[in-house]
Amino acid sequence: MTQAVTKPIVLVVDDSADNIQILHGLLSDKYSIRAATSGAKALALAAIEPMPDLILLDVMMPEMDGFQTCIRLKHNPLTRHIPIIFVTAKTDIVDERTGFELGAVDYISKPVKPAILEARVKTHLTLASRANQLESLVQLRTQELESARYKIIHKLGRAAEFRDNETGLHIIRMSQYGYLLARKIDQPAHWCQLFLSAAPMHDIGKIGIPDAVLLKPGKLTAEEYIIIQTHPAIGAKIIGDDDDPLLVMAKEIALYHHERWDGTGYPNGLSQDQIPLCARIATIADVFDALTTPRTYKTAWSIDDAFNYLRDGAGSQFDPLLVTAFLECKAEIIDICTQFAEPTSRLAAVTAVELND
Structure with a gap:
């Protein structure tokens, strides 16, 4: 069965x-034609899904003229991308310039010549379609670059852990614990996501x-x-100096994660709030x-024993x-421990520097 081809929508x-x-x-x-006899009706019809692909707009209308309607359409994020062609009996150069300055893509004078109208409508629909395709490609490429950036940072973090004879699961668990804590204290979603991506560089x-x-296997x-x-x-x-928010946070975490609350x-x-939250x-x-x-030099502590250690170190x-917020997340913490548990075959020897001895 042949699928019907959807016609582009033109709002007149x-x-x-x-x-x-x-x-x-x-x-x-x-084309599929929609019609509005006033600016107010045009604003309503333009925002209805599926939205028009192009608008043919008269200028001389009562209450809200075409120029005012165009301004409203361009100020609305939902409709600002729709190409507008003015079709009007106002033929002065000043009016034509005004139409273009307000964001119209074309200006056709009445009485309309069919060949010109058909050609202009086809041209601007084609241009709009290509612009949308280009925007989609740019967005896709941006997402790919963003994904690649996160992967590179994560892999660099893993390189540091393997350099320390540690597995990559440490940075995953550590990042997940921090992300959980950031959410617990109601940090903005984008900030929490930045932490999750930056923490592997610690x-x-x-x-x-x-x-x-x-x-060195023994005491330093x-x-x-x-x-x-x-x-x-x-x-x-x-990590260096960079304005990118992800790298700014990664640098702060790397530089300050061994600072202590008591200085x-x-x-x-640094002490207390001098230390960045991340x-x-x-x-x-x-x-x-x-x-x-x-680790080869110790057995794993229980969750409760580790909680007691954090509790004893709160304020120092x-x-x-x-610490209080973290201790309230026991169920979620156990889930992370279970999901990213360390395979016994990959236990590694590391120094005890993480504990700030």
Whole structure:
């Protein structure tokens, strides 16, 4: 069965029924015609789905003339994209210039010449269709680039974790815990999404730490601990200065996720609200995952034991309000633990730096 081809919709706006009938007779073979006898009716019909593909608009109408109607149509986000052709007996240069300045794509004088009308309507419908196709392609390409950007950041985060002999599941769990906490404290949806995408970069600076220090199985010396404390600054340098909101947040998390609420953290000794919110959230998420994940040097802590650690550190290592909010999310946290559990065959040895010892 052959599917019927849908005709483009043309909205004809004129206060004269005779003029509408003329335009209908000229165009109805190729187009689906809607008609309005006033500007107010035109505004209503233009917003009805399926919306018109093109509007033929008279200028001289009572109450709301064509110019005023055009302004209203262009100010409405739903209808501003619809091409408008003025069809009018007002032939002064000034009127024609006004029509174009208001956003019309063409200006046809009455009495209408059928060949000109048909050609102009066809041309502008074709141009509008191509513009819509181009816009769709641009949107698709933008989405693809955005997706690629997130994937690159995530893969860089995983590179840092593997550099530390850790699996990529840590950054997934840590990001999910932080995203959950951000939502719990009612951060805007776009901010929460930024965190989810930026958090995997929190330990990217470990790429710059020598193997002898980063992979040392035993306790670090004082000199080695000073070296490990440089990884936040290294991470910030790797991410660099950029106006992109995602990279701004990624840099803040990388640089400040080892700061402490009481000001005794590193690298800058920031305290309380001096520490960006995203980094305060990342600290809790990072430490919680380090506690509850088994390593070769320790067994996994229980959820309750890890909660007690966070509770004991509230007001010293951690933002106390964030700790309270995190502890209220136990059911969701257990879901994340279960969904992204560490395969026993991939347990890795890492330093205990996540705990801010």
